Amino acid sequence: MNFLFASYLCVMYYRRKVILALLQNFGGSLEKTQLQELLLLFTQKQENPDYYFVPYQYGCYSFQAVADISTMQKYGQVKEKDSRIEKADTSDYINLLHEKDQIALTELHRQHAHRSDKDLARYTYTHYPYFATHNEMAGNYPEARKLKKAAGHSSSKTILYTIGYEGISLEQYLNKLIENDIKLLIDVRNTPMSRKFGFTKSQLQRACATVETEYLHLPEVGIIPEQRQQLVTAADYDKMFARYRKNTLPHTIATQEKILGLLKEKKRIALTCYEADADRCHRKHLADAILQLPGWHYKLIHL
Numbered sequence: 001m002n003f004l005f006a007s008y009l010c011v012m013y014y015r016r017k018v019i020l021a022l023l024q025n026f027g028g029s030l031e032k033t034q035l036q037e038l039l040l041l042f043t044q045k046q047e048n049p050d051y052y053f054v055p056y057q058y059g060c061y062s063f064q065a066v067a068d069i070s071t072m073q074k075y076g077q078v079k080e081k082d083s084r085i086e087k088a089d090t091s092d093y094i095n096l097l098h099e100k101d102q103i104a105l106t107e108l109h110r111q112h113a114h115r116s117d118k119d120l121a122r123y124t125y126t127h128y129p130y131f132a133t134h135n136e137m138a139g140n141y142p143e144a145r146k147l148k149k150a151a152g153h154s155s156s157k158t159i160l161y162t163i164g165y166e167g168i169s170l171e172q173y174l175n176k177l178i179e180n181d182i183k184l185l186i187d188v189r190n191t192p193m194s195r196k197f198g199f200t201k202s203q204l205q206r207a208c209a210t211v212e213t214e215y216l217h218l219p220e221v222g223i224i225p226e227q228r229q230q231l232v233t234a235a236d237y238d239k240m241f242a243r244y245r246k247n248t249l250p251h252t253i254a255t256q257e258k259i260l261g262l263l264k265e266k267k268r269i270a271l272t273c274y275e276a277d278a279d280r281c282h283r284k285h286l287a288d289a290i291l292q293l294p295g296w297h298y299k300l301i302h303l
Contacts, residue, residue, distance in 0.1 A: 015050035016068050020093040029086040045104040052171035060131035101177045161270035162283045163303040170198030184214045190222025191196040221252050249289045255288050278302035
């Protein structure tokens with residue numbers, strides 16, 4: 001074992017051990033969609049899931065799991081062969097899991113080891129139909145059809161949303177967009193970079209495309225990073241927002257009018273930034289300014 005790999009194992013995320021243990025328990029190799037489905041079924045047994053999922057074209061999908069598999073490929077722990085993921089190292093990862101997860105993994109194997117791909121999919125989307133709502137085969141799952149129909153009926157109103165990604169995964173964030181039928185996500189960060197997986201501009205744009213949500217970046221209505229330094233007290237935030245209302249909002253009315261026009265066109269759009277609490281984010285003040293424009297007679301919801 002080389003030093004680099006040994007160092008990696010010392011700080012290896014627990015969730016990656018879950019994937020390796022899952023592969024190990026199912027004979028060392030799984031087809032990609034099988035792996036996603038079994039990982040979904042496993043995480044449903046966890047109090048604090050290691051992975052979250054979105055409904056995707058071919059069923060449930062975890063962006064984080066795919067990113068982790070890519071990283072593990074670099075370290076030689078797994079390899080991709082055709083449409084399968086294979087465990088490539090010889091370490092015993094099952095015994096590295098918590099006891100409850102070991103029990104859950106054993107039960108998962110007992111229930112599903114002998115199912116065909118088709119039967120596993122049928123079981124997964126019968127029990128968790130939400131994840132089949134974007135599936136090409138959604139017509140095969142009555143509960144998924146009902147959910148899609150109900151979502152269509154509930155999304156007729158024109159609503160401006162705001163949403164932050166602090167404290168949630170990319171998948172949880174995308175599910176909020178899906179559940180509220182948001183057609184367009186407007187990124188109002190001045191600099192759309194993030195150390196959090198999935199939220200840099202290019203990553204977020206690609207992820208939105210997979211769940212049929214358009215993405216648009218409008219940096220001119222953001223706050224430059226230098227003004228966001230050393231925000232500790234409520235007074236610090238109040239001062240920053242006062243500057244934003246005085247110096248930025250009056251000079252970006254054309255952009256605000258553009259957002260209102262997009263709302264009228266798309267019906268359901270969302271302004272996004274980092275903070276979970278809209279009261280601690282400039283997106284609230286931007287939304288309040290849009291509410292004052294001529295022609296506004298819609299609803300505002302902070303997710």
